[in-house]
């Protein structure tokens with residue numbers, strides 16, 4: 735269902751860009767819209783319905799820790 739007053743939250747903070755006109759979803763990288771990764775408001779044309787809409791990006795930092803590369807042998811032989 736396209737954007738309306740009742741479903742605004744469905745169009746907020748999604749993992750993919752969701753067109754408010756036709757409800758399709760896409761990754762900016764798949765559509766060569768790499769400028770969408772910059773933190774500002776973008777005006778884009780939907781790759782499905784060709785109508786324009788605004789996109790805001792909210793970036794988040796995710797911390798991930800790796801301990802798989804050790805100098806000492808732990809449970810298996812280090813090469």
Ligand SMILES: [Zn+2]
Nearest residue numbers: 753756780783
């Ligand atoms: Zn669309």
